[in-house]
Amino acid sequence: MAKTAILVCAGTALAAIAAPSSASASANSRPQSPTRVVVDCFYRPQVRPATFLIACADGNNYLDKLHWSRWGPNSATATGQDVVNDCKPYCAAGRFHSYPALVRLDRVRQWNGKSRHWQYSRLTVTYPGARPADTPQSMTYPLWS
Structure with a gap:
């Protein structure tokens, strides 16, 4: 049970860290205004x-x-x-x-x-x-x- 809780917390932490990075990547892929x-x-x-x-x-x-x-x-x-x-x-x-x-x-x-x-x-x-x-x-x- 403790092992599962640690894996869930680690997964949540990794998702939180990855979110800004992927948001930034999608912002950079948008065409820039002239x-x-x-x-x-x-x-x-x-x-x-x-x-x-x-x-x-x-x-x-x-x-x-x-x-x-x-x-x-x-x-x-x-x-x-x-x-x-x-x-x-x-x-x-x-x-x-x-x-x-x-x-x-x-x-x-x-x-x-x-x-x-x-x-x-x-x-x-x-x-x-x-x-x-x-x-x-x-x-x-x-x-x-």
């Missing part, structure tokens, strides 16, 4: 980048010091700095100025036909305070794919 990315100027997918170039041709406008508070299935939001060249008297001789910015990425679509990556295809930069001359409080840019 990754949300923002595609940079070099067509590389980026996740929560700290810096993002807006003006790819000349590098005269980029986002810097980005701190992402959300990176979700439909949108992403961050705070950071919009760094803009004033191009005075011309861009090569201009000076860069930083402006606090709120950043939003949205309009998710499949990236380049790759099912595991979905890209944010629109970028909106909003200036809560000072902003570059002749610039509206909010600017929206379509992003490349």
